[in-house]
Amino acid sequence: MPQVIVDGQEIEIGAHERLNCIEAARRAGKEIPHYCWHPGLSVVASCRMCLIETGQRDAATGRIAMVPKLVPGCQTPVKDGTVIVTESALVKESRARVEEALLIDHPIDCPICDKAGECLLQDYHFEHGQPQRRADLQPFHSRRRDVGPTVTLFVDRCIMCTRCVRFTREVSGTGELMVTSRGAKEEIDSFPGFPLDNKLAGHVVDLCPVGALGDRDFLYQQRVWFLKHEANVCGGCATGCSIITEHNQDTVYRLKPRENPHVNKWWMCDEGRYGWHHLHDPARLLSAERRTAPDRSGAAWQTIDWPEVVDRLRSDLAAAGGLAVAVSPMLTVEEAWMLCAVARSIDPAAFLAVGHVPRQGSDETFPGGFTIRAEKCPNRHGVEAVLALFDPAVPGWDDLLAHVRGGRARSAWVTAGYPAPWPAPWIDADTAAAFAGLSCLVVQDLFPSALSDQATWRLPAVGFAERAGTWVNAGHRAQCFEQAIRPPAGVWPEGRLLWNMLGRRGLYDPVAVRRQIAGAAASLAALDGDVPATGIDLRILQLASNGTPSPA
Amino acid sequence: MAPIKPVLLEAVGVPDGHTLASYRARGGYAPLEQTLAGKQPGDVVEMVKASGLRGRGGAGFSTGLKWTFLPKDHPGPIYLCVNADESEPGTFNNRILMEDDPHQVIEGIILSSYATRASTAYIYLRYEYPQSWHRLQGAIDEAYAAGYLGKNIRGSGFSLDVFLHRGAAAYICGEETGLIESLEGKRAWPRIKPPFPAIEGLFRKPTVVNNIETMACVAQIARRGVEWFRSIGVPSDPNNPRDPGSYGPKLYCLSGHVERPGCYEAPLGITARQLIDHYGGGVWKGRKAKAVIPGGISMGLMTEGELDTPLDFAGPGKVGCLGLGTAAVVVIDETVSIVDFLHNSCRFFAHESCGQCTPCREGTSWSLRILERIRAGKGRLQDLDLLLEMGNTMGMMPGSTICGLADGAAWPMKNAIRKFRGEFEDYIRRTNPDGWMVTDPVPALAIVGAH
């Protein structure tokens, strides 16, 4: 195994690993400060914050020869015998000078800067900077201009790392951003008439190590040190990006991608990034309601307390019989499994189908390899895997509509939970009319719809950050996540209702349900035990358990 | 050192010397024809290696050695980029070659392309040289018409196209990888190395970058032979096995405060004093020199006492200068304030820094503003230490930047302050009698001072 010596400490790296000094030092617990380097972008080695001393140990003699100058850690690959020195006097002085240089023309307006608290310029200054400013220049201008509909540029805070420019060239492939002028007069800008407007644009704000780029959706909404972070999964499409939900007091303020080499690398799309506002939409369904007028013409609803819902829902559906259930691809694997179990306990012959799978456009892959899926739900694969345990045919939404239209159902339970606003409502009046003849219709959704207008029971659903459980994305990768925020007062997440309807005691425990599913189904056995933060590939275990390799 | 008969400048003063007919009458293109008829590309590489020719663009890298870095048997295209961006202050020898003897340059380009197996050559021309542009383009057209360029040159099976590209007036486009980026239609931000251009250059293909004068030297070596070339200049230092010597004639650009400024062809190794006195007619107006720039402003300063330094590739380094550079010798007479000189130098580099690397971008701009303040009568002695610190830490040599522009900006700072510190101190004491000694930290932000 190749050995790298970081500040005197030997660490082993993989025989075929290609690491730079920053990555290798990190393995030894040493952080080499850096601005311009980002693992998802090309190396430019221009900020010069990562300068270190390096050397090479001779394999035969053990003698170490040092390079007689500083080198950028980001640009320098390590190999067997590479010596890295991250703390020498020369290195420290060089860092202090780079910090000093970056602050020469910086407006130092931290008190009014949104990045304060998560700014590398601040952090590095405290750690590596000089206590006193030697530049007797009074840099006081702080200009702001929008570079696109979502992103604003605080021109004078920029440290010219060009991460934003490289992102638009290399990952989104749109190239809207550029560097104008030369030397210390340089600025980031967009070309007139070509604003930063692409489906991944929001990233440039994440990538900006300082407060130069601001997200207008987040700007001045919340000080970052108030934010709490929960590892989540985006529910916006079947890619299922790993994300971090940043929230405070049950309010989401922003979403950020979470690094996951198997799913989204470092990225997420803007639709997902800004796709949390529906959580706080006042139009949401907020209580469990039962229609008082039996003929459904009246709009009179009675709010029912949740403990009572648990019993009456079961008895209403049992009385009607002939149950058909739509298992929404917005539900988690655990919720889907409990829903099927509840349905079969009410009606052993219940017809179970995958709920409506919303689609929009076609899959879109960017030059950096990132894909936005046309399938706008996170868990079709998970729901299908669960349904297969109950009905190998795994009927879909159209089958369910045919089933209902054919008069083979007397009651239905439709879970939905689709975020609004879609370009169009997820269900139109014609489709909803198919359910008109049923003696009992339960609709569980985030927002009122043509279908909930038909319902006997109108139940609230919860949004992505309000759930806990497992989703399986388009690549058959299962990711488990915790609930980030509590749903609005008076709303039980689907999981809690189903847990209670199954007669389980105590708080809803998705992990217990997941273990139970894993034990019952060989295809989902991998979900037993701890699932890493980056998820697990279910396909591999499914292939193994079936014993038949598939061409996919 | 005995004067030599001009070879590179042979056509200067010859009526219509820039035409094909005149060049041929002087023996031009015959070496090319002989080479194409009887020699292999490898023979040309060996010839140039044996001549000891070192690049004339500034760094003085051995030309033949550079060519051998190209991958062997490369299946795809190889490019030759000829650097005619000539923007180093004080330098104008490329211009004279292009205007007065463009065919000499083109013959050198064809020979070099043959040697390196390049099938396309680009000449990257400084924008401000309209006459060079006309002359070069005219010569290229003539060479095509005469069958020296194009497909199957003189029936040899070797083909070459030459394109003349006019830059947009930025010093950094002369840095070889900045030049390549600019040719590709991008901002001329020098690339990080490795990979070096010989492996991955223009359009990500193996590329050689050579200066115009280097090309002219190749043509003359082919015409006059290796022995002739090695008979001129300074042999390698026997005590230094890594010194490749400084062979051949060199075009020195003499300017500033001399009686007869101009471009003079002299053997490498002539001293600055010989150059000024024998060719330049001495410092003008009977004055004395205060300082002399040995090879373009980036190379720093020699004092009057250092003028006997030989201007070969090793000489200026021995007196603390960066190197021979472009051999552009600028004389600064005793009436000039070194403070003004350094201010002017800093202004140039602050304007020309490409702005990629933090130490160069901010250092060149900060040093300029310090010099502006000193000249405004607000200097302090401690500023000199700050400037020195910047000079010592900025550049490729300390490892803090990508390209050599920063070293070039640092050298005049270092040399001026080290060699003329007394003058700086006197200036500061005289112009800032109340504040020269202050060492308090400067209040950074009066506006938010309440914090």
Ligand SMILES: Cc1cc2nc3c(=O)[nH]c(=O)nc-3n(C[C@H](O)[C@H](O)[C@H](O)COP(=O)(O)O)c2cc1C
């Ligand atoms: C900032 C900077 C500017 C340069 N400008 C020029 C130039 O104008 N012309 C030139 O020939 N070389 C210039 N060079 C040197 C080139 O990078 C390169 O070394 C040279 O063109 C190689 O040619 P040669 O080997 O024939 O000397 C410059 C280098 C730097 C760092």
Ligand code: SF4
């Ligand atoms: S705006 Fe931010 S990301 Fe872009 S170059 Fe400036 S500091 Fe870097």
Ligand code: SF4
């Ligand atoms: S050293 Fe200066 S000119 Fe060269 S690449 Fe860096 S910033 Fe640009």
Ligand code: FES
């Ligand atoms: S991180 Fe290495 S130079 Fe910027």
